[in-house]
Structure formats: C-alpha cells, structure tokens
Amino acid sequence: MGRLKNQLISKLFTKFPFLVERWVKKAAPWKAQDIPWAPLTKPVKDCKIALATTAGVHLKSQKPFNMKDPNGDPTFREIPRDTPKGQFIITHDYYDHKDADKDINIVFPIDRLKELKERGEIADIAEINFGFMGHIDGGHIYTLINGTAQEVAEKLRAQGVDAVLLTPG
Amino acid sequence: MCNRSVGLIQRExxxxxxxxxxxxxxxxxxxxxxxxxxxxxxxxLGHPLGEPFNIKQQAIVLKKALEALTDIKEPGTIRDLPYRWRRYEDLEK
Known part of the structure; x- marks a missing residue:
C-alpha cells in the first residue's frame, strides 16, 4: 500500500507542479555550513568524466533499491559505461519516471556523453558510473554522507576521474 | 529529496x-x-536533461553544465539556465 501511495503522489507532482512547491516549502531544512572546493585544473576536453545520479538507475541484473523502508535506501549501484541500452531499469517510487523509462538520458545522459567523447569535447568517460535512489531520509542520511558517498568518491578517484556530473530524479 | 541527496553526495x-x-x-x-x-x-521532477529523445535539448543542458564546471569560480554558485520548460525558442539563447 505504501508503494502505491508514493507512486500516486509522484504522478500528481508531475501533473501539478504547484504541489511540488508546497512540499518543498514544508520539507525540513538541511543547512550546510562550509562549501567544499576542488578547482578544475585542466580543460574539459582533457577530462575523464563520470556520472552519478540519484534517479534510481541500475541494471536489471542488480538488486533493486529498497522501496519498503520509509527512510529510503542509501546504497549505490555500479553502472558500467558500456551497459547495453536494454539493461537499464529505474527503481524509485518518489518521482514519476515514465519519461526516463523511455529514454534514460534525461536522468543519466550516457549517450550524450559518448557523443562528446566522439567529438573530442571530453577525453574519456569513467568505466564505472554510479546510481543512487535519492529518497534518503532519517538515519540513512548519515550512512550516505559518512559511508556510501565516500565509498563512491574513492572509487571515482581510483578510476582517475577528473570531474563528476551529478543528476537528480 | 533527490535534489538534496545529489548535493550531499556531491559535497563528499x-x-x-x-x-x-x-x-x-x-x-x-x-x-x-x-x-x-x-x-x-x-x-x-525526473527531467533534469529535458524530454525523452530530444537530443538537442539534452546536449545543450549537458554542455552548459560542463561549461559551468570551468566557469564557476565562487564556491556555492547556482547558475540559472535561461531555458523554460518546453519553450524550444529558449534553446537558441
């Protein structure tokens, strides 16, 4: 029943944008203080770029994100650069992803990135990119910032990634 | 919440x-x-790069995002892109 309710709300959000604004106003604020900063030290055309999304993207062969926990799921899935088109799936009940189901690029622009690489506008794409499911609340927020997000940062560094593009759902 | 999680992961x-x-x-x-x-x-929500199969629209957003990676010099800058939803004439800007 919980999943159906969340899926219904997400459809209403797409249909009536004013509902999103009302929900955003009511959401508890999360105030950050300092701003981390790592300047880009070379031109984008010389960079190896990675994607990280919270749109719930993963492979059909991987375990879906947990949709039963009301606080969400702070885990991530590794998405290889050369994943065949038909292998993507989205598990995320908190936004309406029927358009992204048709074309994954609107939340995970892997094909657009490959075109940039072909044209020499970027040097390379990370072999492994990362999928999260962005509904993360309660104690899972701390698992994310102290655990899984740092784990992903380490994996990005190990691949020699120069810059990361992050996209929401 | 997705937008909040993006920022939290991004900071790490x-x-x-x-x-x-x-x-x-x-x-x-x-x-x-x-x-x-x-x-x-x-x-x-669910459309950060635009509409399905609108390759031109998606490519423009990606390009503007990568430009911002180089251009933004002040930590915490949020750059407003001048594209209204489904107003395709804006993409010529």
Missing part, C-alpha cells in the same frame, strides 16, 4: 579533491545543501 566527492557539477531542479534544496557548483532549471 568534492571533499575527495574531485571537481563536481550538478543539475538542480529544486532550487531551495540546492541552496540549503550548498554544493560547490550547480546549474538550475525550473523543470519537472
């Missing part, structure tokens, strides 16, 4: 010394989380 990656850029579609969450760099579009 940047702390590891890797420059990051995010696309935001909920400005308030991005303002609160303070990621190092973001571009903002007032577009529906």
């Amino acid at each position: 990656i940047e702390k590891y010394g890797i420059p990051t850029i995010s696309i935001s579609i909920v400005r308030k969450f991005t303002e609160e989380i303070k990621p190092p760099r973001a571009v903002f579009l007032k577009w529906p």
Whole structure:
C-alpha cells in the first residue's frame, strides 16, 4: 500500500507542479555550513568524466533499491559505461519516471556523453558510473554522507576521474 | 529529496579533491545543501536533461553544465539556465 501511495503522489507532482512547491516549502531544512572546493585544473576536453545520479538507475541484473523502508535506501549501484541500452531499469517510487523509462538520458545522459567523447569535447568517460535512489531520509542520511558517498568518491578517484556530473530524479 | 541527496553526495566527492557539477531542479534544496557548483532549471521532477529523445535539448543542458564546471569560480554558485520548460525558442539563447 505504501508503494502505491508514493507512486500516486509522484504522478500528481508531475501533473501539478504547484504541489511540488508546497512540499518543498514544508520539507525540513538541511543547512550546510562550509562549501567544499576542488578547482578544475585542466580543460574539459582533457577530462575523464563520470556520472552519478540519484534517479534510481541500475541494471536489471542488480538488486533493486529498497522501496519498503520509509527512510529510503542509501546504497549505490555500479553502472558500467558500456551497459547495453536494454539493461537499464529505474527503481524509485518518489518521482514519476515514465519519461526516463523511455529514454534514460534525461536522468543519466550516457549517450550524450559518448557523443562528446566522439567529438573530442571530453577525453574519456569513467568505466564505472554510479546510481543512487535519492529518497534518503532519517538515519540513512548519515550512512550516505559518512559511508556510501565516500565509498563512491574513492572509487571515482581510483578510476582517475577528473570531474563528476551529478543528476537528480 | 533527490535534489538534496545529489548535493550531499556531491559535497563528499568534492571533499575527495574531485571537481563536481550538478543539475538542480529544486532550487531551495540546492541552496540549503550548498554544493560547490550547480546549474538550475525550473523543470519537472525526473527531467533534469529535458524530454525523452530530444537530443538537442539534452546536449545543450549537458554542455552548459560542463561549461559551468570551468566557469564557476565562487564556491556555492547556482547558475540559472535561461531555458523554460518546453519553450524550444529558449534553446537558441
């Protein structure tokens, strides 16, 4: 029943944008203080770029994100650069992803990135990119910032990634 | 919540010394989380790069995001992109 309710709300959000604004106003604020900063030290055309999304993207062969926990799921899935088109799936009940189901690029622009690489506008794409499911609340927020997000940062560094593009759902 | 989680993950990656850029579609969450760099579009949830199979639109948003990666010099900058939802004439800007 919980999943159906969340899926219904997400459809209403797409249909009536004013509902999103009302929900955003009511959401508890999360105030950050300092701003981390790592300047880009070379031109984008010389960079190896990675994607990280919270749109719930993963492979059909991987375990879906947990949709039963009301606080969400702070885990991530590794998405290889050369994943065949038909292998993507989205598990995320908190936004309406029927358009992204048709074309994954609107939340995970892997094909657009490959075109940039072909044209020499970027040097390379990370072999492994990362999928999260962005509904993360309660104690899972701390698992994310102290655990899984740092784990992903380490994996990005190990691949020699120069810059990361992050996209929401 | 997706927009909030994006910022939280982004901050951790940047702390590891890797420059990051995010696309935001909920400005308030991005303002609160303070990621190092973001571009903002007032577009529906689930559509940070636009509409399915609109390759031109998706490519423009991607290009603008990567430009912001280089251009933004002030930590915490959120750059508003001038594209209204489904107003295709804006893409010529």
